[in-house]
Amino acid sequence: xxxxxxxxxxxxxxxxxxxxxxxxxxxxxxxxxxxxxxxxxxxxxxxxxxxxxxxxxxxxxxxxxxxxxxxxxxxxxxxxxxxxxxxxxxxxxxxxxxxxxxxxxxx
Amino acid sequence: xxxxxxxxxxxxxxxxxxxxxxxxxxxxxxxxxxxxxxxxxxxxxxxxxxxxxxxxxxxxxxxxxxxxxxxxxxxxxxxxxxxxxxxxxxxxxxxxxxxxxxxxxxxxxxxxxxxxxxxx
Numbered sequence: 396x397x398x399x400x401x402x403x404x405x406x407x408x409x410x411x412x413x414x415x416x417x418x419x420x421x422x423x424x425x426x427x428x429x430x431x432x433x434x435x436x437x438x439x440x441x442x443x444x445x446x447x448x449x450x451x452x453x454x455x456x457x458x459x460x461x462x463x464x465x466x467x468x469x470x471x472x473x474x475x476x477x478x479x480x481x482x483x484x485x486x487x488x489x490x491x492x493x494x495x496x497x498x499x500x501x502x
Numbered sequence: 503x504x505x506x507x508x509x510x511x512x513x514x515x516x517x518x519x520x521x522x523x524x525x526x527x528x529x530x531x532x533x534x535x536x537x538x539x540x541x542x543x544x545x546x547x548x549x550x551x552x553x554x555x556x557x558x559x560x561x562x563x564x565x566x567x568x569x570x571x572x573x574x575x576x577x578x579x580x581x582x583x584x585x586x587x588x589x590x591x592x593x594x595x596x597x598x599x600x601x602x603x604x605x606x607x608x609x610x611x612x613x614x615x616x617x618x619x620x621x622x
Contacts, residue, residue: 427606429607429608429609431547431608431609433547437614438597438612438613438614438615439597439609439612440612441608441609444602444607444608444610445604445606445607448607450610482546482547484547484549484608484609486605486606486607486608487606489552489561490549490561490563490564491537491549491552491608492549493546493547493548493549494546495546496546496547
């Protein structure tokens with residue numbers, strides 16, 4: 396199975412900060428990496444698919460990059476509604492594993 | 503509008519069984535591969551199982567293989583998860599999720615989840 400390791404596991408940031416979350420795969424997964432946002436008590440929502448493609452309706456302050464084994468989710472300027480937990484997921488092979496999550500909290 | 507609505511969760515005794523359902527609407531259900539994903543309290547997301555549109559391809563996570571059975575009824579636009587031999591480790595919110603049309607693009611729609619609590 397492909398393992399995904401996110402870093403950091405949590406971070407504290409202020410409104411307006413630039414935030415970067417990384418996801419490293421245990422083997423190459425081409426660009427088959429997706430990012431989800433989950434707010435407390437809610438279901439996850441897809442933010443980015445295939446490493447860098449923004450889900451329709453997702454604000455442009457979110458961006459994704461990477462290929463192979465190393466991927467990044469960037470929020471260019473954090474807004475209050477962005478405080479949530481973010482998960483990466485690989486769709487290169489089954490089982491479609493998730494990273495352990497990164498919780499973005501208010502500083 | 504795509505809608506996925508799970509039901510069937512609840513409190514079940516250790517060793518018991520439960521059947522979850524997911525009612526789909528707003529899209530051509532048979533076209534899409536569907537999945538079950540769970541989240542234990544305070545923990546991350548765990549993919550459990552997937553089933554292709556025609557039920558030809560079915561996959562399971564090792565953690566549930568042999569205990570859980572995924573199925574679908576395209577005439578009823580419904581997805582199911584039959585769970586047996588439940589243990590405390592199966593306590594979680596269970597989500598159904600739709601695969602994007604391109605398998606490699608992840609899960610583009612999720613239900614709100616149904617809570618399963620396993621207790622002795």
